[in-house]
Amino acid sequence: MDGTEKPVSPKDVHISLGIGDSTLRKWCLALEAQEYQFSRTDNNRRVFFEKDLVVLRQFRNLVQVQNFSIENAAIIVASSHREDASSKENNENTVPALRDSNEIINRLLNHIEQQEEFNQQLLKRLDGQQKYIEERLDKRDQLLMESIREAQETKKLIAATQEEQQKKPRKGLLKWLTKD
Numbered sequence: 001m002d003g004t005e006k007p008v009s010p011k012d013v014h015i016s017l018g019i020g021d022s023t024l025r026k027w028c029l030a031l032e033a034q035e036y037q038f039s040r041t042d043n044n045r046r047v048f049f050e051k052d053l054v055v056l057r058q059f060r061n062l063v064q065v066q067n068f069s070i071e072n073a074a075i076i077v078a079s080s081h082r083e084d085a086s087s088k089e090n091n092e093n094t095v096p097a098l099r100d101s102n103e104i105i106n107r108l109l110n111h112i113e114q115q116e117e118f119n120q121q122l123l124k125r126l127d128g129q130q131k132y133i134e135e136r137l138d139k140r141d142q143l144l145m146e147s148i149r150e151a152q153e154t155k156k157l158i159a160a161t162q163e164e165q166q167k168k169p170r171k172g173l174l175k176w177l178t179k180d
Contacts, residue, residue, distance in 0.1 A: 007039070007047040016053070017060055027059055030070045034078035055081055072108065079104040 008016075014024040028038060028046060036055065038046045048056075055077055062073035079101075 005049050007049060008053065010046060010048065013048045013053065013056065017056055019060065024056075026070065027056065027063075027074075030074035031055065031059065031078050034074045036074075036078040036081060051081075071111065075104060075108060075111075 010021065010024060014021045017024065019027075032038065038052060039049065041047055058080075059073050059077045062068040062076060063070060068076070
């Protein structure tokens with residue numbers, strides 16, 4: 001960065017990118033986690049320059065257009081701009097850039113492997129939950145059917161009892177007082 005470049009406020013940056021200020025903050029944190037450095041004021045606030053806008057536009061393209069995760073986009077963008085800086089410093093020596101590329105590829109592959117393991121664990125959990133839900137539904141259905149059968153048997157017993165009482169002859173004084 002040369003000393004004549006004018007800084008851009010975070011508000012202008014998030015407006016020009018068409019994103020919210022919290023999104024800009026998250027993106028900056030992701031890039032900083034990948035060792036991309038933003039300039040800061042004495043109060044430790046980020047100050048953006050044109051090179052930062054280029055980086056953030058590239059980041060936005062990867063995240064919003066190409067649907068990369070924030071972590072993967074940060075790795076790609078930060079590494080490409082780190083390579084740009086190292087290639088400017090080491091014009092004739094390209095070995096560090098290749099080493100950085102291999103490191104980036106290895107990190108991405110490692111991240112992908114971790115993601116696959118995580119996905120497998122999630123699938124196992126989902127299978128377990130599905131099995132649990134099905135068992136609980138089967139148990140509930142069995143209890144419901146038992147309750148229905150018991151209710152039907154109770155109704156049959158009540159109906160049989162009422163029928164027997166109606167068939168029994170009435171004894172004594174009640175027999176003469178009641179009409180059938």
